[in-house]
Amino acid sequence: MNENExxxxxxxxxxxxTRYPFAPFIVHFKEDIRDKLVVEHLVKYAKEQCNxxxxxxxxxxxxxxxxxxxxxxxxxxxxxTQSFAxxxxxxxxPAQLVGKEYSRKMLSIPPQLSGVIQNVxxxxxxxxxxxxxxxxxxxxxxxxxxxxxxxxxxxxxxxxFNSDTIRNEFLEGKYVYVHFMRYPVVEYMALAQVLIxxxxxxxxxxxxxxxxxxxVTCKICGAICADLKKHDCHGIAKCIRCGGDHxxxxxxxxxxxxxxxxxxxTLLSTRNQVQANQPVKNNPAFTISxxxxxxxxxxANTLTANDNHVDAIGMFEKLRExxxxxxxxxxxxxxxxxxxxxxxxNACEQELSNLKPKVxxxxxxxxxxxxxxxxxxxxxTSIIQVIKSGTKKKGEDIEAFSCMMDxxxxxxxxxxRDLKFCNTKS
Numbered sequence: 001m002n003e004n005e006x007x008x009x010x011x012x013x014x015x016x017x018t019r020y021p022f023a024p025f026i027v028h029f030k031e032d033i034r035d036k037l038v039v040e041h042l043v044k045y046a047k048e049q050c051n052x053x054x055x056x057x058x059x060x061x062x063x064x065x066x067x068x069x070x071x072x073x074x075x076x077x078x079x080x081t082q083s084f085a086x087x088x089x090x091x092x093x094p095a096q097l098v099g100k101e102y103s104r105k106m107l108s109i110p111p112q113l114s115g116v117i118q119n120v121x122x123x124x125x126x127x128x129x130x131x132x133x134x135x136x137x138x139x140x141x142x143x144x145x146x147x148x149x150x151x152x153x154x155x156x157x158x159x160x161f162n163s164d165t166i167r168n169e170f171l172e173g174k175y176v177y178v179h180f181m182r183y184p185v186v187e188y189m190a191l192a193q194v195l196i197x198x199x200x201x202x203x204x205x206x207x208x209x210x211x212x213x214x215x216v217t218c219k220i221c222g223a224i225c226a227d228l229k230k231h232d233c234h235g236i237a238k239c240i241r242c243g244g245d246h247x248x249x250x251x252x253x254x255x256x257x258x259x260x261x262x263x264x265x266t267l268l269s270t271r272n273q274v275q276a277n278q279p280v281k282n283n284p285a286f287t288i289s290x291x292x293x294x295x296x297x298x299x300a301n302t303l304t305a306n307d308n309h310v311d312a313i314g315m316f317e318k319l320r321e322x323x324x325x326x327x328x329x330x331x332x333x334x335x336x337x338x339x340x341x342x343x344x345x346n347a348c349e350q351e352l353s354n355l356k357p358k359v360x361x362x363x364x365x366x367x368x369x370x371x372x373x374x375x376x377x378x379x380x381t382s383i384i385q386v387i388k389s390g391t392k393k394k395g396e397d398i399e400a401f402s403c404m405m406d407x408x409x410x411x412x413x414x415x416x417r418d419l420k421f422c423n424t425k426s
Contacts, residue, residue, distance in 0.1 A: 011205050013266070024076055025107065027097065030070065033072055042097070069260070079113045084112070114159060117178075118156060126145075132179055136176070139167075142160040144157065145158075182316075191323070194263065197210050199212070200212055200217050201219055221234055221236060339402050
């Protein structure tokens with residue numbers, strides 16, 4: 001284990017800052033082609049056919065595709081974000097290059113065309129959040145919630161643009177408003193490339209500066225030998241740094257990840273210092289004489305104003321957190337109310353189920369009561385008919401008895417027509 005692998009060397013910094021800033025555009029041809037002519041055609045087409053656009057090419061080279069005869073790729077490296085955004089648009093490419101058919105590989109959005117939104121809560125409605133963002137910035141290509149090493153969501157959202165102008169406006173605003181909430185925005189910084197020596201497989205120096213001049217380390221098994229061509233590798237991967245079952249050149253090695261994080265922090269710190277001093281050094285308008293030092297009172301007032309601004313931001317942040325917490329409690333109360341209503345509804349349904357047999361029993365009893373009443377009325381009617389018939393035969397005072405019977409029939413709501421079926425022959 002190299003004890004100096006945790007040290008950020010100047011060679012590692014130079015390697016991370018002097019590589020091409022953008023991934024190359026890969027232009028594929030099915031026949032032999034000169035890469036210089038392809039680049040010249042692209043630059044000329046951008047200037048003449050695309051509103052005099054200045055396409056800045058930093059480098060290019062030609063490679064053969066998988067050892068296939070007469071198939072070549074031309075790698076085009078651009079210099080700035082404007083050129084990258086220009087070439088990423090399909091409409092900015094000619095139908096043919098140097099009179100030949102070609103195809104190109106679509107590249108992902110680089111960090112230079114991305115930004116980061118901070119403090120985005122996990123319970124936010126993601127679809128509405130994305131739609132509101134794209135409504136404000138139609139040039140947004142992707143909106144991605146970032147994750148940590150353990151693949152757990154972070155409160156950071158990466159926003160990718162297809163326009164460097166809109167991306168700069170997005171960052172210059174310092175904040176973005178989504179669904180009446182204000183979120184701070186910052187620049188998205190990609191992780192730096194880590195320098196791994198191809199001779200000893202350790203981190204932080206080039207091969208020409210490698211201390212063991214007469215020894216070479218196998219990147220697969222980690223064995224040290226004098227000549228790799230004579231080395232009999234057993235093919236079992238083992239990292240010389242962490243001992244893991246991967247190649248020593250694997251950039252996903254935990255040690256490489258730790259070094260990359262430290263290197264990125266170092267580069268960011270250096271960059272911020274350079275940017276802070278850049279206007280004074282390069283712009284003659286920013287001179288000390290044009291901006292004299294303020295007196296102590298003005299400085300105090302400025303500090304007070306800044307403190308008030310910070311206090312206001314802190315107050316709004318606390319208010320936002322309080323609103324989120326209150327919203328969470330409201331949702332919990334609503335869910336509890338729904339559960340109670342569901343339980344009460346189930347209880348009512350159970351009571352109705354218990355009452356149905358009782359109602360059916362009462363209906364049965366009422367029907368039996370009606371039947372008994374009907375039978376009783378028939379019996380009373382028959383008795384009255386018999387009595388009236390008997391009195392007629394004996395010659396008694398029919399008129400008085402009939403009045404009594406009429407009162408009895410009126411009492412029981414009996415119609416005289418109902419007595420016809422009971423009449424007998426005298």
